[in-house]
Amino acid sequence: MKELTDRALNLAQVQGASYADIRIVQRERQDISVKNGVVQQLSLDGSRGFGVRVVADGAWGFASSHMVTAAEVDRITALAVSIAKASAMAKIQDVDLGIEEVHQDTYRTPVEVDPFSVPLNEKISLLMEADKEARSVKGVKVAESSMAFIRETKTFASTESSYIEQEIVESGLGIVVRAVAKGEVQQRSYPNSFGRHQGTAGYELIKKWDLVGNARRMGEEAVALLSAPQCPSGVTALILDGPQLALQVHESCGHPIELDRVFGTEAAYAGTSFLTPDKYNSLRYGSDIVNITADAVTPTGLGTFGYDDEGVPAQRTDIVKDGLFVGYLTSRETAGQLRKIHPDAPERSNGSMRADGWNRIPIIRMTNVSLQPGKWTLDDLIADTDDGVYMITNKSWSIDDKRLNFQFGTEMAYQVKNGKLGQMYKNATYTGITPQFWGGCDAICNADHWHVWGTANCGKGQPGQVAHTGHGAAPARFRNVQVGVMK
Amino acid sequence: MLGKEKLSDIANQVLKLSSADQTEVLIFSNDEHLTRFAVNTIHQNVSETDVTVRVRAVFGKKTGVASGNDLSDKALQKTVKSAEMAARFQQDNPDFHSLPKPQAAREVDAYFEPTAVCAPEKRAQGATAICTMSRENNLEAAGAFSTAVNELMVVNSLGTAAYHCGTIAHIVTVIMGETSSGYASADAMDVSKLDPAAVGRVAVEKALRGQNPSEIEPGEYTVILEENAVADMLGLLGYLGFDALSVQEGRSFMNGRFGEKITGDNITIWDDGYDTRGLMLPFDYEGVPKQHVTLIDRGIAKGVVYDSFTAGREEGKVSTGHSLPAPNTWGPVAVNLFMAPGQATKEEMLASTEQGIWVTRFHYTNPLHPVKTVITGMTRDGTFLIEDGQITRPLKNLRFTQSILEAFDRVEMLGSELKLIKSDWENFATCAPAAKIRDFRFTGTTEF
Incomplete structure (x- = not known):
């Protein structure tokens, strides 16, 4: 491998690159899904290739190929340099990567049970059992359960003498159960919606979440939702469960702290951010009890790794401290740009650059962006709420391109009245403006309720890239929230 | 771009390796390039070459799928064996009847040479035209200009053999002012039909009109x-x-x-x-x-x-x-x-x-x-x-x-x-x- 990486780096420099890196990536993926008692999907996918990123004439170029051979490394490296030189045609200033990052290291996701070593029939049996449990409930139309396993090995080498080898392993599982009536479809998902919950872990993650033991409950709740009343409209106290709050953090905090969005380089697709540099260290993002961190080191987090795709070590950063906005997700290039505006900003990148495979350029992506736990138990939190709504598991999400106005829908909700859970509601929605919403956060549940939820479907970039991110969250309460937006 | 003959050879090689009752080979061959600009400058400029071979093996009413992008004999053999192994772990799917029998698809003219050979310099010129127009109006341009050649080959053991090659060119821009933004985009199979400056003008006009x-x-x-x-x-x-x-x-x-x-x-x-x-x-x-x-x-x-x-x-x-x-x-x-x-x-x-x-x-x-x-x-x-x-x-x-x-x-x-x-x-x-x-x-x- 080193022979190929040296070849690319040497050739890039000979052709005029002032900086170059190469990533050789191999990804294996196993997907299994069972729908209504039939295995719908059993696929084993592999992809291997390399990408060369260069700075030449002060501008970026990137080229990639699936053919990992010396001749193709030569062709692609030359192409990357020529692309960089074309980029320089519209250059305003030279790329500045800041302080050198030099690391020789290896990292492997700690895994108790290699998920690829577990027999397929064991996995299928578990999904079949969960499927059977869910469909044992009268009124269930469709049950769909799935598992996904990914092993990505990557070698990173740069002209700054970094050489890093990593193996990232992910495991995920989930079940969604749908019930149908005339004009109405309701669903419940476990442990999380949109396919599954996922983490950097081995098969032990599958064993931890009792899919079979929760499948029937999902069926019962989906059926019950069909006859539940619509969530009423009003301004009230809102309690969010962990998975929904994880997505709230993802959308309203995780994306706006991406410094590439802030500096406008994602404007054409994902948008920009309301967290402009003038708000750094000065904006009250939330109430005093809101503490949000970004880290790539929390065990099992879907945003956990050893080094990012610029070769910067994984680390932990404060984002919101006691309600004050204090940090961004950064790259080598943007960390320097921020420092020109705020000389007190960190000198180095906090390691947030990731690429969706060998054929994509690294861009700033969330690691594990997490709301730190508070002091409440969920029972006490509900008991402390006179009037409100408790919303559970995301069903729909939407937020404006600066990440201010959001609207979410959840699979299920309960009325909270006089400190107790009451009526179940269907089609629950809530909406708000980000800093006002977080400013109304007055209670967060404790570490016993806290979990790092995995979001495996975060889209960004052109061409499109899907990132896998983690979000630690425990249930929390927000005051004065508009609920029940849908007619 | 590998071409029909080469993709057909790969597909037929895979069919010969398979011992399944029915086998389907799906090949995607993509040559894609994208120039991205923001803050009136090119900040990302990328190129990708990839070929993915996807094999569906069928035993009775059991199906399994495997894919890979390594075209070596050994790797193709591994992909076929993985698909067969996946199929054997399946249970019968009563709703599965058969892979489709061959049906002739009319060929369409979706390949345009100017798109296929579009050089990074041409995309950079398009991006530069928009960035310049934006800068002249004290605005900031972001956007992307992409070109691609996409080949698709579907072959199955029942005699289906379909090949298509198409090109796509896409240009999009968001032009931003202090208090406004404007959008415009255009798509075509033939890149010479796209006019980056015209796209830029629409977005600039909106950004100017949208102020305050x-x-x-x-x-x-x-x-x-x-x-x-x-x-x-x-x-x-x-x-x-x-x-x-x-x-x-x-x-x-x-x-x-x-x-x-x-x-x-x-x-x-x-x-x-x-x-x-x-x-x-x-x-x-x-x-x-x-x-x-x-x-x-x-x-x-x-x-x-x-x-x-x-x-x-x-x-x-x-x-x-x-x-x-x-x-x-x-x-x-x-x-x-x-x-x-x-x-x-x-x-x-x-x-x-x-x-x-x-x-x-x-x-x-x-x-x-x-x-x-x-x-x-x-x-x-x-x-x-x-x-x-x-x-x-x-x-x-x-x-x-x-x-x-x-x-x-x-x-x-x-x-x-x-x-x-x-x-x-x-x-x-x-x-x-x-x-x-x-x-x-x-x-x-x-x-x-």
């Missing part, structure tokens, strides 16, 4: 939706229920309504992979030729699209050529959607509007209620107030929460021109007109 927007109370307004916003709603209808699987599972808005009026008389929607106005694709990922499928005919729910699996579940149905690559848990998808145009120009729509809101495009739309087709999203990059037949002032962006079918029941005018709009994530495309719709429901506002 004011708020408006949420509520129900007449809207003039540009083509991108209409295409967004069309795409969501496709996602929510223009397919046989969602009907079979009882979650489509079409369920129980075939033959009934579900939108206004002026709405006709169809899917057609051969229509030269779209991004042509003559067959699906099972090699089945694409049929023209009328989905809504003058307001009446008419039909949905099928793949071989969903067709096999219903007596008398055949695949309409809308399969995704196996294994496909999504079901068939209408990937070449068209809405019939009307007769109005956008200027005529504007002149006829006493009070309303002009929407350039939507952002982050998502369904809230699939059966009622209720969606929510934001306006973006050019929202304006219309008074007495004229645009009078820019507006801060609004959130809408609206049923698509209800909106399509209140369409007063449709644009006479269709715009080709490629989706952000796949080579799916929609051809949509602009539309004037009354009582469109806005439910919130934002700060810009």
